[in-house]
Amino acid sequence: MGRRPRRNHSPAFKAKAAVSAIKGEKTLIELAQEFDVHPNQIKQWRDQLLEAATGVFGGPAKAELEPLIDVKTLHAKIGELTLENDFLSGALGKAGLLPSARK
Numbered sequence: 001m002g003r004r005p006r007r008n009h010s011p012a013f014k015a016k017a018a019v020s021a022i023k024g025e026k027t028l029i030e031l032a033q034e035f036d037v038h039p040n041q042i043k044q045w046r047d048q049l050l051e052a053a054t055g056v057f058g059g060p061a062k063a064e065l066e067p068l069i070d071v072k073t074l075h076a077k078i079g080e081l082t083l084e085n086d087f088l089s090g091a092l093g094k095a096g097l098l099p100s101a102r103k
Contacts, residue, residue: 009037013035015045016035017031017035017037017046018042018045018046019049020034020035020042021042021045021046022046022049022050028042028043
């Protein structure tokens, strides 16, 4: 018995299968036969739909939980540290404490 070629299902197909699983009118086995996919696949789609359902009603999405990075603040900090490094290397060079200044 040969393997079936890999199939890519559309989001609409996945949603239809997941909603049918959530309704509970049929078992996963019956739905798997109807949609011609493995029962575990329907369960995964159902779980994904239930997990993302809170985002539909205004709950925080996972992407929004990451802290926003302020690039301007980071650039300002880089500039500040560069100035400090330049100042300290110049001061230490004049004092003869840097190896490159002893030449």
